[in-house]
Amino acid sequence: xxxxGGILIALGxxxxxxxxxxxxxxxxxxxxxxxxxxxxxxxxxxxxxxxYAGYVNFGTPAFFALGAYTAVFLIQWARAPLYVLIIxxxxxxxxxxxxxxxxxxxxxxxxxxxxxxALSIVLQxxxxxxxxxxxxxxxxxxxxSAPLFGSHVKFLFAVMVCLxxxxxxxxxxxxxxxxxxxxxxxxxxxxxxxxxxxxTLRLKxxxxxxxxxxxxxxxxxxxxxxxxxxxxxAFNLDxxxxxxxxxxxxxxxxxxxxxxxxxxxxxxxxxxxVTISSELNLxxxxxxxxxxxxxxxxxxxxxxxRLRGR
Amino acid sequence: xFSWDLLANAVVAGILVGGFYAAVSLGVSLTFGLLDVVNIAxxxxxxxxxxxAFVMNSTYGVDPILTGILMTPLFYLLGAIxxxxxxxxxxxxxxxxxxxxxxxxxxxxxVEVSLSLKFGVDYRLVxxxxxxxxxxxxxxxxxxxxxxxxxxxxxxxxxxxLFLSRTFFGRAIMAVSQDRLALRLMGxxxxxxKTIAFGIGIAAASLAGxxxxxxxxxxxxxxxxYIGRVFAITVLGGMGSIGGxxxxxxxxxxxxxxxxxxxxxxxxxxVSFGILLLALAVxxxxxxxx
Amino acid sequence: xxxxxLEVDGLxxxxxGFTALNRVSLSVKPGERFGLIGxxxxxxxxxxxxxxxxxxxxxxxxxxxGHDITTLAPHRRTRLGIVRSFQIPKPFTSMTVLExxxxxxxxxxxxxxxxxxxxxxxxxxxxAIGLEPKAHLRPAGLTQIEMRKLELARAMAARPKLxxxxxxMAGLSSTEVDDILAILFRLNExxxxxIMIEHIMRAVMEFSQRIAVLVAGRKIADGDPKxxxxxxxxxxxYLGE
Numbered sequence: 001x002x003x004x005g006g007i008l009i010a011l012g013x014x015x016x017x018x019x020x021x022x023x024x025x026x027x028x029x030x031x032x033x034x035x036x037x038x039x040x041x042x043x044x045x046x047x048x049x050x051x052y053a054g055y056v057n058f059g060t061p062a063f064f065a066l067g068a069y070t071a072v073f074l075i076q077w078a079r080a081p082l083y084v085l086i087i088x089x090x091x092x093x094x095x096x097x098x099x100x101x102x103x104x105x106x107x108x109x110x111x112x113x114x115x116x117x118a119l120s121i122v123l124q125x126x127x128x129x130x131x132x133x134x135x136x137x138x139x140x141x142x143x144x145s146a147p148l149f150g151s152h153v154k155f156l157f158a159v160m161v162c163l164x165x166x167x168x169x170x171x172x173x174x175x176x177x178x179x180x181x182x183x184x185x186x187x188x189x190x191x192x193x194x195x196x197x198x199x200t201l202r203l204k205x206x207x208x209x210x211x212x213x214x215x216x217x218x219x220x221x222x223x224x225x226x227x228x229x230x231x232x233x234a235f236n237l238d239x240x241x242x243x244x245x246x247x248x249x250x251x252x253x254x255x256x257x258x259x260x261x262x263x264x265x266x267x268x269x270x271x272x273x274v275t276i277s278s279e280l281n282l283x284x285x286x287x288x289x290x291x292x293x294x295x296x297x298x299x300x301x302x303x304x305x306r307l308r309g310r
Numbered sequence: 311x312f313s314w315d316l317l318a319n320a321v322v323a324g325i326l327v328g329g330f331y332a333a334v335s336l337g338v339s340l341t342f343g344l345l346d347v348v349n350i351a352x353x354x355x356x357x358x359x360x361x362x363a364f365v366m367n368s369t370y371g372v373d374p375i376l377t378g379i380l381m382t383p384l385f386y387l388l389g390a391i392x393x394x395x396x397x398x399x400x401x402x403x404x405x406x407x408x409x410x411x412x413x414x415x416x417x418x419x420x421v422e423v424s425l426s427l428k429f430g431v432d433y434r435l436v437x438x439x440x441x442x443x444x445x446x447x448x449x450x451x452x453x454x455x456x457x458x459x460x461x462x463x464x465x466x467x468x469x470x471x472l473f474l475s476r477t478f479f480g481r482a483i484m485a486v487s488q489d490r491l492a493l494r495l496m497g498x499x500x501x502x503x504k505t506i507a508f509g510i511g512i513a514a515a516s517l518a519g520x521x522x523x524x525x526x527x528x529x530x531x532x533x534x535x536y537i538g539r540v541f542a543i544t545v546l547g548g549m550g551s552i553g554g555x556x557x558x559x560x561x562x563x564x565x566x567x568x569x570x571x572x573x574x575x576x577x578x579x580x581v582s583f584g585i586l587l588l589a590l591a592v593x594x595x596x597x598x599x600x
Numbered sequence: 601x602x603x604x605x606l607e608v609d610g611l612x613x614x615x616x617g618f619t620a621l622n623r624v625s626l627s628v629k630p631g632e633r634f635g636l637i638g639x640x641x642x643x644x645x646x647x648x649x650x651x652x653x654x655x656x657x658x659x660x661x662x663x664x665x666g667h668d669i670t671t672l673a674p675h676r677r678t679r680l681g682i683v684r685s686f687q688i689p690k691p692f693t694s695m696t697v698l699e700x701x702x703x704x705x706x707x708x709x710x711x712x713x714x715x716x717x718x719x720x721x722x723x724x725x726x727x728a729i730g731l732e733p734k735a736h737l738r739p740a741g742l743t744q745i746e747m748r749k750l751e752l753a754r755a756m757a758a759r760p761k762l763x764x765x766x767x768x769m770a771g772l773s774s775t776e777v778d779d780i781l782a783i784l785f786r787l788n789e790x791x792x793x794x795i796m797i798e799h800i801m802r803a804v805m806e807f808s809q810r811i812a813v814l815v816a817g818r819k820i821a822d823g824d825p826k827x828x829x830x831x832x833x834x835x836x837x838y839l840g841e
Contacts, residue, residue, distance in 0.1 A: 197708030
């Protein structure tokens with residue numbers, strides 16, 4: 001915990017420094033930093049359901065894109081300010097999580113996972129057919145004039161820093177609360193947990209809702225970040241595989257695993273996009289994921305614990 | 311914009327496609343429905359079958375379905391290997407559910423992206439003498455490129471049904487699905503039986519993929535269209551009932567066809583997803599559950 | 601009948617075409633030591649699963665302390681005081697032995713126990729059952745009998761009024777059986793009603809004030825242990841051979 005807290009503070013200081021310094025920093029770093037922080041939120045959100053509760057969500061693109069398209073809708077309809085977009089995006093995705101959860105969580109976990117697997121395609125179909133948000137052609141979104149930070153990208157970067165802190169704090173609070181312990185119990189053995197008084201359905205629905213909320217929150221600033229939103233980028237496979245790989249690589253039992261995974265894998269991918277094709281990049285992530293799941297399922301955090309002799 | 315002609319054509323097309331859907335779902339019915347191995351990578355293997363048929367067809371002019379049949383031993387082997395890795399990494403340690411799921415998702419992903427790297431994102435199709443021809447019965451057009459895969463799909467379903475009910479290993483598979491202890495008493499090794507079953511499931515993918523590319527051109531991401539369909543069919547059909555799989559496949563085919571004819575083709579995926587959710591909510595054991 | 605703690609009334613459970621429980625009725629009095637025996641596959645564990653709520657019955661009613669609990673969720677039944685242990689132990693593998701007990705202490709007692717004293721109470725239970733030295737180990741590091749004891753300790757932490765022990769002694773040595781038996785006797789002395797499912801007849805006879813026999817989903821005998829054991833139908837279906 002102390003090490004984790006220290007790392008977090010360090011990252012926070014770095015981020016703050018970058019913001020404040022503002023002098024000769026390559027603007028590209030803000031773009032890259034945004035993506036990495038976005039993955040911190042996504043990985044953390046995924047892990048609340050996947051790592052803490054043990055329910056695997058394959059449909060991360062659906063939740064992320066729903067947040068993004070809720071934002072697009074509100075921008076087109078009402079020119080809503082960013083904080084409204086974020087809250088709305090979070091709430092809509094939370095509702096999606098609750099809905100899918102309510103329909104499938106009374107069954108075995110695999111059915112929830114299968115439903116999320118099919119979810120992204122279906123949602124993408126809906127969006128493609130909805131011209132108000134651009135349909136398959138996509139839509140251009142104009143950034144409002146840049147407040148505070150001089151450039152809108154820096155502003156979005158700062159927003160994402162806050163969202164990352166929010167997500168990680170939420171995970172940390174859940175993990176050390178009685179909710180977190182209940183989730184661990186139901187992950188270890190759901191039937192035993194239920195028979196020991198744990199209200200498993202309620203906890204599962206809570207986890208899906210919070211996870212959905214944070215994923216939607218991660219997607220809400222996306223339209224302003226890319227300025228041109230179209231379904232194939234919002235529903236990108238990237239999100240599906242990374243949301244799994246980052247927590248798996250970092251470690252799924254604690255809040256710091258997804259953060260480590262997101263920073264490591266995210267940075268690696270940002271470096272790699274310059275040198276290799278995006279498809280090769282995805283392939284490598286897939287292979288790394290399978291390697292970890294087969295050989296080191298406890299992730300780097302688990303390996304570190306074993307080395308320390310716990 | 312309704313006409314009886316349109317309706318009849320839609321229903322017939324749906325039934326034909328349903329026969330094909332059954333072929334695609336057999337593998338999952340076998341591995342997931344009966345043996346509880348959540349092989350979500352099945353559609354990816356089907357697409358590999360499609361590309362294999364494409365390559366043989368475009369390079370040597372081999373009939374796609376012939377390729378599908380010839381490739382079955384290779385795919386069987388592939389299936390056996392994949393299952394052994396799965397078993398050694400997860401099932402033996404008792405952690406099958408989640409890590410196994412992620413494993414198969416990883417496989418699905420790797421296969422799709424590899425195909426993308428190798429073949430690009432252009433649509434690929436095959437040519438055969440019967441594609442493009444059709445016959446007309448009482449005002450209803452029956453395209454051969456739908457009819458032939460449907461017939462092959464029906465034959466595959468029948469073959470699997472006979473295998474499971476008449477042969478030793480087939481009955482062993484049914485026994486494993488119900489009681490591992492009974493299987494040991496029968497003198498068969500459950501791991502070996504599951505390996506065979508998995509191999510058959512992937513081998514079926516080879517042929518199903520060939521059928522797929524006969525019906526319509528493919529791209530690497532086509533596998534995603536079938537995830538919802540395959541599981542909707544498997545759940546609706548009763549999780550392992552072969553007859554149920556066929557019936558559910560036909561129902562889905564008709565439902566999609568009607569949706570496409572009267573509301574537009576892009577909604578057909580929503581149909582399978584809706585049916586999946588409905589089936590899960592109402593009767594997880596399916597219509598013909600055991 | 602009004603004084604019964606648990607009343608099972610005409611319980612039916614089917615799996616597809618197979619009827620696992622065929623209108624089973626029984627009642628257990630508060631503070632009673634009740635034994636449930638029968639051949640493998642006769643429906644004993646299915647009955648327990650229905651009583652605890654893990655399975656939904658297809659017919660009949662279940663009443664606890666006079667209230668109908670037939671459709672109540674399992675975790676609510678636990679909070680009412682119905683606690684079962686599992687035939688094949690199901691510990692929470694990522695937690696220590698102590699943390700395993702914290703779960704029912706927090707959730708099953710639901711406010712009856714104060715969070716700060718939970719650890720103390722957990723240690724008490726572990727001490728009583730002989731597992732205190734292992735409090736900080738993971739379940740993976742426990743022996744067979746220690747796992748069984750953990751199952752019972754966890755059930756105890758849920759503060760049961762009715763404890764259902766499902767074959768806790770299977771495969772144990774004679775001294776280990778005595779060990780578990782002593783624990784169960786002690787719990788009963790504290791006022792906990794206990795239903796014991798076992799195949800080890802010596803333990804059942806020693807422990808039970810009343811025995812019911814389940815064969816092929818039907819109850820064929822219910823009453824004084826010595827009488828039940830001499831019942832010709834029971835001998836034919838289960839004891840004899």
